[in-house]
Amino acid sequence: MDRLIYTAMTGAKHALEQQATTTHNLANATTTGFRAQIDQFRAVPVQGAILPTRAFVVDSTTGSDFRAGSIQQTGRALDVAVQGEGWIVVQAADGSEAYTRNGSLKLDENGVLQTHDGLNVLGDGGPLSIPPGRNVAIGKDGTISLVPDGSTATGLTSVGRLKLVNPPAADLVRGDDGLFRLKDGQAAEADPKVSVVGGALESSNVNVVEAMVNMISLARQFDMNMKLLQQAENNDSKAGQLLAMN
Secondary structure, eight states, rough: OOHHHHHHHHHHHHHHHHHHHHHHHTTTTSSTTOOOOOEEEEEEEEETSTTTTTTEEEEEEEEEEOOOOOOOOOTTBBEEEEEESSSSEEEOOSSSSEEEOOEEEEEEETTTTEEETSBBBEEEEEOOOOEEEEHHHHHESSSSEEEEEEEEEEESSSEEEOEEEEOOGGGEEEEEEEEEEEEOOOOOOTTOOOEEEEEEEEEEOOOOHHHHHHHHHHHHHHHHHHHHHHHHHHHHHOOOOOOOHO
């Protein structure tokens, strides 16, 4: 009885919390470069419990799904998709170094290269500033080239290079802003092996069908836990009646 009540009570609560995570993943099914969040149930003994049968069910975030999404050609010069493993380095709102797979870039009024959300994109020496020009292109190694305005040159001139990194997935943690960082707070070293595709974007890696099936499964788990609580209440009522008869 004791184990049933604690397990069903916390199981129902955390099934709802895991449902929220699944809903969050579904809401980002069309977000460029999004990595699905992975949650998992685990049992935790109640500290200081009178009886050893008392245990909670806890929903814990075990990490993120780092599988790559599909690459979609856009033809836009400032769109870039990381091919295979790796990350684009940006400057977070707090000034720290962070990593993203969302390569939808733009130039602000001062020519600073930024993400769609307005975060500065970093190169090997800091934020990248792109001079006015035409025929902007981003090479496989992240090199940004263009023909400067007023130039008579017919070829492209290199004006900067994206900082691309590839730290171990186990060392990365997702922040509340959706960006990834190293757990120790340090900056990752640039990795020359990371390559990108210009004029393209990486789609979200959320599997919509799988997420929908998971939502249905979690709803059934919640209903099952609530029925278990009702059954525990009935058992308690019957036990009380039997004790009263004695």
